Each structure stands twice: as structure tokens, then as C-alpha cells.
Amino acid sequence: MSRPFRLLLIGDSDSQLLACESLCRFPAELAVEVTINAIPRNGTPAPILKRAQALGRLWRHEMGQLLTHPELMQFDAIGVFLTGSKISDFRLALGLLPASERPLLFCGFNGVVLEKFMEGMSWRLGYDLICLSGERDREALERMVASTPFLRQQTVLTGLGRSTPATSPLPNDDRPRRLVFAEQVVMPAAARDRAEMVRILAELARRSPDWEVLIKPRIAPDEATFHASDSHISSTLMQTLGHPPANLQLDYRPLPELLRHARLMATVSSTAFFDALDHGCRPVVMADFGIAPSSGSHVFAGSGVWRTLAEVEDLDALDQELPLPDPTWLAWMGYGTDAGPAALIRALQALKQDPPAVINESPGHMSNANLSFTQLRRSAEEAIVAKNWEEARSLLMLATLLRPKHRNAARRLWAVQWPNRLMRRLLVAITYRDVG
Amino acid sequence: MTIVLISDGGAEQHACRLLADRLEQQGQPCLTIGAPAPGWHSPWPAGRPQLEIPADALLGTTLLEEATAIGLFLQDTDQLDRLVHGYRELCRHRGRKPAPVFSGPLAPVVGDKLISELSSRHRCDLVLLHGERQRQEAAAMRFNWPASLKAPPLVCGGFWFMPERPHLGCLSGGLSTPPYSLLVLAQQSIPTQIGAKSQMLRQLIRWAEASPQWHVVIQRDHAWNDDEPWIPFYEPEDWTLPPNLGFGEPGQMLTLLSNCTACAGVSSPWLFTAMAWGRRAMVIGDFGIHSSQGTSGFFGSGAMHRLRSIHQLDQLLDLPKPSQSWLESMGWAVHDGPARLRRALKEITP
Numbered sequence: 001m002s003r004p005f006r007l008l009l010i011g012d013s014d015s016q017l018l019a020c021e022s023l024c025r026f027p028a029e030l031a032v033e034v035t036i037n038a039i040p041r042n043g044t045p046a047p048i049l050k051r052a053q054a055l056g057r058l059w060r061h062e063m064g065q066l067l068t069h070p071e072l073m074q075f076d077a078i079g080v081f082l083t084g085s086k087i088s089d090f091r092l093a094l095g096l097l098p099a100s101e102r103p104l105l106f107c108g109f110n111g112v113v114l115e116k117f118m119e120g121m122s123w124r125l126g127y128d129l130i131c132l133s134g135e136r137d138r139e140a141l142e143r144m145v146a147s148t149p150f151l152r153q154q155t156v157l158t159g160l161g162r163s164t165p166a167t168s169p170l171p172n173d174d175r176p177r178r179l180v181f182a183e184q185v186v187m188p189a190a191a192r193d194r195a196e197m198v199r200i201l202a203e204l205a206r207r208s209p210d211w212e213v214l215i216k217p218r219i220a221p222d223e224a225t226f227h228a229s230d231s232h233i234s235s236t237l238m239q240t241l242g243h244p245p246a247n248l249q250l251d252y253r254p255l256p257e258l259l260r261h262a263r264l265m266a267t268v269s270s271t272a273f274f275d276a277l278d279h280g281c282r283p284v285v286m287a288d289f290g291i292a293p294s295s296g297s298h299v300f301a302g303s304g305v306w307r308t309l310a311e312v313e314d315l316d317a318l319d320q321e322l323p324l325p326d327p328t329w330l331a332w333m334g335y336g337t338d339a340g341p342a343a344l345i346r347a348l349q350a351l352k353q354d355p356p357a358v359i360n361e362s363p364g365h366m367s368n369a370n371l372s373f374t375q376l377r378r379s380a381e382e383a384i385v386a387k388n389w390e391e392a393r394s395l396l397m398l399a400t401l402l403r404p405k406h407r408n409a410a411r412r413l414w415a416v417q418w419p420n421r422l423m424r425r426l427l428v429a430i431t432y433r434d435v436g
Numbered sequence: 437m438t439i440v441l442i443s444d445g446g447a448e449q450h451a452c453r454l455l456a457d458r459l460e461q462q463g464q465p466c467l468t469i470g471a472p473a474p475g476w477h478s479p480w481p482a483g484r485p486q487l488e489i490p491a492d493a494l495l496g497t498t499l500l501e502e503a504t505a506i507g508l509f510l511q512d513t514d515q516l517d518r519l520v521h522g523y524r525e526l527c528r529h530r531g532r533k534p535a536p537v538f539s540g541p542l543a544p545v546v547g548d549k550l551i552s553e554l555s556s557r558h559r560c561d562l563v564l565l566h567g568e569r570q571r572q573e574a575a576a577m578r579f580n581w582p583a584s585l586k587a588p589p590l591v592c593g594g595f596w597f598m599p600e601r602p603h604l605g606c607l608s609g610g611l612s613t614p615p616y617s618l619l620v621l622a623q624q625s626i627p628t629q630i631g632a633k634s635q636m637l638r639q640l641i642r643w644a645e646a647s648p649q650w651h652v653v654i655q656r657d658h659a660w661n662d663d664e665p666w667i668p669f670y671e672p673e674d675w676t677l678p679p680n681l682g683f684g685e686p687g688q689m690l691t692l693l694s695n696c697t698a699c700a701g702v703s704s705p706w707l708f709t710a711m712a713w714g715r716r717a718m719v720i721g722d723f724g725i726h727s728s729q730g731t732s733g734f735f736g737s738g739a740m741h742r743l744r745s746i747h748q749l750d751q752l753l754d755l756p757k758p759s760q761s762w763l764e765s766m767g768w769a770v771h772d773g774p775a776r777l778r779r780a781l782k783e784i785t786p
Contacts, residue, residue: 118547118732122725136576143572147761148736291558291585293551302580329580364738364756366721397635404630 004033005345008103009079010066010090012039014219016081017048019110022162023079023131023341024055030345035075037061039082045219047254064434067093077104077348080127087123088369095126099355104128104348108158111271112333113137114187114296118144122368125150128356129347131158134334149362156347159339160274163256169280170260172319177211178262179204179315180281182255182272183233185218188295191231195240197268198233200288200310202241205248208315214251216258216272263319266309269296273303273325274335282322284309302329373403377412377435384416384428392416408433437504439464439781442491442519444471446659447705448509450480451542451597455507458596458774469499476659479689491515495522500535505781507564508539513556520559536784538777540564542597543705544766547732551577557588561784564593564777566767591780594770598709602694609697609715614649618749619684619692619710621701622666624658626730627723633667636720637675639743644681647749655684655692657704698752703730711739711758712768718746718755736762 009024011017017038026032034056038049052058061069063086072078072094080090091105107124108131117140124130125145132138132155145151181201188194198215205213217233231239234250241248251258255272256279259265265276265283276283285300287308292298300306304326312318330336361367380395396413403409408431415427439459441452449470456466470485487499491510494500500523510516520537527534537560541553544566550573557563565571571592578587601607620640627633637654644652656666666683684692689706693699699710700718711717721740723729734740738759746752770776 115548115551116727118735119726122735136579139576140573143569144735146736146765147759148738291555293548293555298551298555298577301582301585302578304580304582306582306585326580332579364740364758365736366725366740366742367735368724368726400631 002031004031005077005349006033006035006075007077007079007345008035008037008072008075009081010037010039011052011081012041012086013083014045014048015110016083017044017052018162019081019108020079021048021051021055023108023158023344025161025164025341026345027342030342032345035059037066039063039066043219063090073102075103076352077106079131080105080107081110085123085368085373088126089374091127091369092374095358098358099128099351104351104355106131106344106348109133109137111162112160112269112273112296112299114269114299115293119368124369125153125367126359126369127153128351129154129156129344131156131344132334133158133160134337134339135332136334148365149359150365150367152357152359154347154351154356156343157334157337157339158341158344159334159337160271161278161335161340162271162275163278165256165260165279172263172280172282175263175281176261177208177315177319179211179213179264179266180251180255180258180262180276181213181215182265182267182270182276183215183217184268184270187268187270188289188292191236193289193295194231194233194236197286197288198236198240200286201266202244202248204309204312204315205245207313209247211247211315213248213315214258214262215249216251216253216255220252264315264322267300269300273300274333277325277330277335282324284318284322302326304329373399373406373409374435377409380412380416381435384412389416389424437465438467438502439505439507440467440469440500440503441507441509442469442494443485443509444491444515445511446473446476446478446480447542447597448511449473449485450483452485452507452509453483454599455596455774455777459778462774462778464774464778467499467503469494474659474661476661477656477686478659479655479657479684479686481690482687491519494519495526501532503535504785505535506537508537508560509542510539513553516556517559533786536561536781538562538564538781540593544570544595544708545730545733546570546573546766548727549730549732550574560588562780563588563590564596565590566594566596567592567765567770569765570767589780589784591776592767592770593773593777594767595708595712596773596777597705598712599690600771602713603691606694607714609695609713615651616649616697616749616753617651617653617692617695618643618752619696619699620652620654621657621699621704621706622654623702623704623730624656624660626702628728629723632723636743637667640681641675641678643746643749644678646747648680650680650697650749652681652749653684653692653696654682655689657689657701657706698749698755700752703734707734707739708763708766708768711737711763716752716755717758718752733766738762 009020011020020036024034036052037059040060105127106129107127259276259279259281262281265281266286267273268286273283285303285306287306288310289295376395376399380392383392393416399409400413411431415431418424441456443449443452452468456468459466468485469487471490472488508516524534539557539560540563574590640652693709698716701707702720717739719734719740722743725731725735
């Protein structure tokens with residue numbers, strides 16, 4: 001028997017850990033051995049960590065510890081699901097070695113990309129492999145990198161399926177009359193729109209007394225996710241309705257559990273749309289806010305199940321009328337196709353045999369990867385060691401522009417700017433921190 | 437019958453004048469209407485719309501009654517929505533058929549910015565874009581949309597917001613012999629980081645000092661008044677500018693673009709002009725690919741460089757040319773924009 005394929009997945013926020021979790025549906029014959037490293041972070045929901053633990057080994061190392069971990073080089077591939085510049089920090093730290101002498105590095109996005117695709121992609125370019133959901137993402141990347149050196153960027157479609165239920169989904173008629181609303185922390189973002197969203201759901205619940213409308217909050221009040229919000233949905237509910245109808249409730253049970261026992265699932269633009277399909281629950285997209293890019297509604301308008309809930313007669317009528325989402329749209333997004341975690345492993349195995357060439361930037365073509373904050377700080381430290389104060393000042397100036405609130409970068413800049421040599425040496429020694 | 441072109445800001449008024457000129461060359465009468473200028477300095481050549489009336493006062497006039505089409509180029513997209521709605525309501529009330537309304541972003545944009553621009557023009561009858569890249573992105577945005585969600589048709593008009601060629605006698609710019617000139621396009625709110633404009637100015641001073649054979653001109657690409665320095669809290673006495681560095685005069689941006697050897701900026705739309713006119717162009721890449729910096733649209737230009745990669749300005753002469761295929765996809769491949777616009781308007785006019 002061949003040795004297992006050793007995979008390390010790294011995530012920080014809960015969304016990124018969910019992305020790691022969704023990948024861990026590898027067919028047994030691929031013999032994938034998974035380790036997940038959840039970067040310690042306050043507020044990460046405990047159930048997500050518990051589920052991650054069930055998928056293989058769970059590590060809780062900080063980035064610096066991880067990069068120097070003795071086992072790191074023994075993995076076949078490392079999947080990096082971190083936020084912003086940390087994605088490129090990791091690649092820059094490990095990517096100095098040729099692909100044949102280190103684990104392959106891949107990354108991806110968490111679910112449907114509603115905005116900032118170019119920005120996000122610009123942090124990821126240069127990875128050995130980038131996971132994309134479907135043709136929608138692939139076409140967007142092709143448009144972005146046309147006639148650039150990044151045209152050779154390797155990608156694989158891993159789809160939007162996130163769970164494989166152990167049992168067949170219940171038929172619709174055997175499910176309780178229940179609609180689950182998958183709340184998103186910032187979609188819509190404006191307090192006024194969030195109040196309106198809650199009002200529409202409450203009215204729908206009142207018009208449908210035989211139904212239960214359950215709002216599944218994205219996070220519990222004491223938890224944190226990638227997006228920060230001012231007001232938890234439980235507050236919005238009370239502040240908007242005072243007394244919600246009896247058949248409208250918040251429900252903190254895991255989403256899959258709710259979806260397995262609901263006929264309908266409503267959302268503004270959550271990737272949970274596809275989770276509903278996994279569990280045999282029919283999704284409907286809330287069209288009440290029209291085409292609003294800030295809510296991601298333009299992406300879901302083509303789903304074939306775009307409905308104005310304020311105009312729906314009642315949930316019985318919606319249950320009767322609502323079709324399944326349009327298969328053409330689903331396939332374009334990356335659902336119901338061959339795309340999946342197995343495709344990722346096959347692509348990584350192929351790259352093991354034939355390692356990808358490094359994508360060298362050519363003059364005039366830049367990506368965010370070269371603007372990494374940490375990389376700037378590291379380069380500044382090298383310049384300080386070489387007593388190249390001008391260079392150090394320039395690099396730290398850029399670093400403080402990227403992260404104006406970063407204290408140590410500001411202190412180092414202050415230190416290297418001192419004209420008096422003795423004073424500068426003293427301050428440089430005092431403000432030293434290991435950049436990793 | 438007349439196409440009425442309504443605008444507010446300086447760039448919009450300048451673009452509408454250019455569009456009107458080109459349409460009239462094809463025998464299509466136009467009327468340009470703009471909001472009265474607030475008396476600020478403007479980088480665009482002197483010129484006024486034919487009528488100066490604020491856009492929101494137009495509904496109280498009869499000016500739109502004879503229009504065969506209305507082009508709305510307003511910075512305030514909320515006002516655009518109100519005007520379209522008000523105009524159609526007024527026509528309905530008077531039993532008239534409303535003329536088609538068209539609009540579009542002034543300069544080529546991509547990604548989130550394009551999606552936002554398209555969304556804010558969802559109620560128009562036609563959207564004027566620039567090139568194939570924008571058309572493809574718009575098609576992706578509207579993929580599989582239901583018929584009930586009527587999306588206005590699109591037309592690619594190329595770089596209609598700028599003159600197609602530089603001033604007479606300036607086709608080659610100042611490329612061949614010194615003194616050379618670098619035009620730096622200064623934007624109002626980009627780069628967004630605190631202190632970034634000062635950092636840029638320091639770099640420009642270093643360049644000017646290291647390259648005495650060059651003139652460096654910093655030209656604001658937006659209207660400004662004397663109370664608003666380009667760099668917030670800028671005090672001239674705090675800075676020692678070398679003699680070969682200065683700020684551009686009002687009204688001269690196109691002259692400077694015509695005459696410059698090289699042009700630099702973070703994400704000014706007038707970088708497209710410099711590239712299209714064959715000037716050496718440097719998109720300052722130090723602030724990354726970010727929607728908020730407007731730099732996403734220049735990914736793929738092949739003209740993005742870091743400030744610190746240039747030590748003295750002669751290096752600008754050796755910069756690779758911007759990617760021609762990228763420039764064409766952004767709109768430079770379309771040279772019959774006004775004719776396309778007329779055809780598209782004809783198609784949607786019953």
C-alpha cells in the first residue's frame with residue numbers, strides 16, 4: 001500500500017476554517033491524512049474547532065511556530081487559508097525553496113467570492129495551485145491575468161459543495177414546515193437594511209402561521225468572525241420587532257442540522273445556499289434589496305430562485321411554487337459538477353510529479369504578494385543590519401503606510417530616522433522585535 | 437432632434453463637450469447642459485456647456501421635451517437615479533413617451549468598481565462602457581439574470597472621455613531630446629493612507645534633484661480651490677522644492693499630457709490618455725492592488741512599478757511599453773464610439 005498523502009490545512013478565522021473543513025471530503029482511495037492548524041484567535045467558535053479535530057490532527061500553533069515546526073517539510077502539500085497579506089507571507093516564507101524540495105503550497109477562497117476578487121487574487125498569485133469554486137471564478141481570473149506573466153498560474157476547481165450527508169435527505173413532504181434563514185454578519189450591512197430584513201421575515205412568519213421561521217445567526221453573540229459587526233442579529237431582532245411572532249425564532253443549532261429538517265432555506269447571498277442543496281433543502285434568495293453589490297445580490301440574482309419575500313403570499317405558496325435552482329447557474333458557480341476535493345488531490349499529485357515553474361514577475365507587472373507587510377519589515381531589518389538607513393527608512397515608511405496602526409513598525413521607523421548615530425543605535429536595540 | 441448631454445463635475449463636462457463634438461460631426465445635433473462651475477481651478481481646458489443649469493432643476497424646464505435621447509453623466513449617482521425617475525414620472529403625467537436615458541462611468545473601471553457603476557445605472561435604458569473587458573465583466577455580473585430583472589443593454593464607446601490624439605504638433609511628445617518632462621497626475625483622495633502623498637512628494641523631490649535634465653510637473657487631475665492643498669495641511673515653507681519641480685497650472689492638463697516625456701500616477705484615469713498617446717507611463721504600484729486605491733483597473737497594464745525601483749528619471753525612458761492588448765481591451769480598440777452609441781440608441785428607440 002502506498003503511503004498516505006499528507007496534507008496540512010492552515011486557517012485563522014472561522015470562515016477560513018470552514019473552507020478547510022469543506023475540503024476534507026476526500027475519497028478513501030486517495031488516502032489523505034489531514035492535519036489542521038487553527039491559528040489561535042479569540043472568539044473562534046468552539047464547535048468549529050471540535051469539528052476540525054474530528055477530521056484529523058488539530059494543531060494550534062501561531063504562524064511563527066508553524067513556520068519552524070520540525071514536521072512542516074514532511075507534508076506533501078500545505079493549504080493556506082489565511083486572511084489578507086498573511087497568505088502571501090506564508091508563501092514568501094516557504095516559497096524560497098524550489099517546489100521539489102518543499103511541500104506544495106496551495107490556497108483558495110472561502111465559498112462564493114462576492115467582492116474584492118482581484119484584490120484577493122492578487123495576494124494569492126504565485127502559489128503552486130489556487131483552488132477556485134467554478135467557471136465563474138476561472139473566467140474572472142482569465143480576464144484578470146490575460147497578457148500578464150501570471151497567465152501560467154495553476155488552478156483547480158474544487159466546487160461549492162461543503163458537506164456529504166451520511167444519509168439520504170428526507171423528501172420534502174416528510175420535512176416540517178420550516179424555513180431557515182441563514183444570517184450573514186454584514187450582508188446587508190446597513191442597520192436600516194438589517195432591520196428591514198428582520199421585519200420582512202417577521203411579516204412572512206405572520207402570514208404563514210403553520211410554518212416555523214428560524215433565523216440561524218452566523219455567530220453567537222460572544223463569537224467572532226472575519227467581518228466585524230456593530231450589532232448582533234439578536235439585538236436587531238429585538239430592536240426592530242420588540243415582540244417577534246411566536247413562529248419566528250433565533251436558532252443556534254449547527255446549520256446542517258437545521259437544514260436536514262427544513263423545507264426551505266432563505267439567504268441574501270450566503271454560501272449556505274449550497275449547503276442547503278447538500279442537505280436536500282430548497283434555497284430561495286431574498287431579492288428584497290434589489291441589485292446591491294454591497295450585499296452580493298448581483299451574484300445570486302441568476303440562481304433561478306430570486307424572490308421578493310415581501311411579495312410572497314405565504315410560505316405554503318412559496319413551497320408550492322419554488323423550483324430547484326437553475327442547473328446552468330449552479331454549474332457556472334461550481335456546484336453539481338465534478339469539481340471537488342478529489343480534483344485538488346489529483347492536481348497536487350500531478351504537480352508532485354511535474355513541479356510548477358516559479359512565476360517570475362516581469363517589469364511592469366506587480367501583485368500584492370510583493371507588498372507583503374511582513375516582507376517589508378523583514379527587508380527593513382536586513383537593511384538595518386547592513387546599516388543601510390535610507391533603505392530601512394523607505395521600507396518602514398511603506399510598512400507604516402500599509403498598516404498605520406502597527407506600533408512596532410512605527411517605532412522602528414522612528415528609531416532609524418534619528419540623525420545621531422549613538423541615539424539611533426540605542427533606539428534600534430530597544431525597539432527590536434523578532435519579525436519571524 | 438437633439439441628444440441632450442447633462443453633466444455636473446469638470447471631467448464630466450469636458451467629456452460631454454468632446455462627445456457632443458463627435459456626434460455633431462456625424463450630423464447629430466446635441467445640447468450640453470452642465471451645473472454652474474463653482475469657480476474652482478480646473479485641470480481641463482476652458483470651456484462651458486451650452487447651458488448652465490443644475491441637473492435637479494432640469495425637470496422644471498421644457499429642455500428635455502425635444503430630446504431624442506438623454507445622456508446623464510453625474511458624479512452623484514443618487515441624483516442620477518432621482519432624475520431618471522422624476523423625468524419618467526413627468527413624461528407619464530404629461531402623456532409623453534420618455535426619451536431613452538443613457539449613462540456610464542466616465543473612465544474605464546473593472547471589478548467591484550464596475551459592478552457598482554453598473555448597479556447605480558440599472559434604471560437607465562442604455563449603459564455606455566469602454567471596451568471588451570468591461571463588456572465581459574458586465575456579462576458575467578448579469579449571468580443568467582431573470583427576464584424580470586431588466587438590465588439595460590451595453591455599448592462600448594472606447595475612450596470617449598478624452599481627445600483621441602494629443603495637441604497639433606505633439607504626436608511624439610518630448611521623447612527624443614532633453615530636457616525631458618515627467619508629468620505626475622495627483623489625485624484628490626488617492627493614495628488613501630495618511631502621509632502617503634507627502635511620501636510621494638519626497639520621492640519626487642529626490643528624483644528631481646537626481647535628474648536635473650528633467651522637469652517634474654505635478655498636475656492635479658481634479659478641480660481644486662486655493663484653500664485645499666493637494667497634501668492636507670501642506671505649508672509651502674515646510675518644503676524646499678528643487679527648481680525643476682513644480683505644480684501644474686489650471687487648465688493645462690491636456691497640454692502637459694501632450695508634451696510630457698513620461699507620466700506617472702497611482703490610478704488617475706488620465707494615465708489611460710498618456711498610454712494611448714504613446715507616452716512612457718508609470719503606474720505607481722507601491723499602494724498595492726486595491727479597489728480603494730483604484731489600482732485594480734491597472735493590473736495587467738504592464739506599467740506598474742515601485743517608486744523605489746526608479747533612482748533617477750532617465751530610467752523612465754527604458755520602461756517597457758504598456759501592454760497593448762490590455763489597453764485595447766480597456767477601450768482603446770474602439771475608435772468609433774459615438775457612431776456605436778448612435779446605433780445603440782436607434783436600436784432601443786421604438
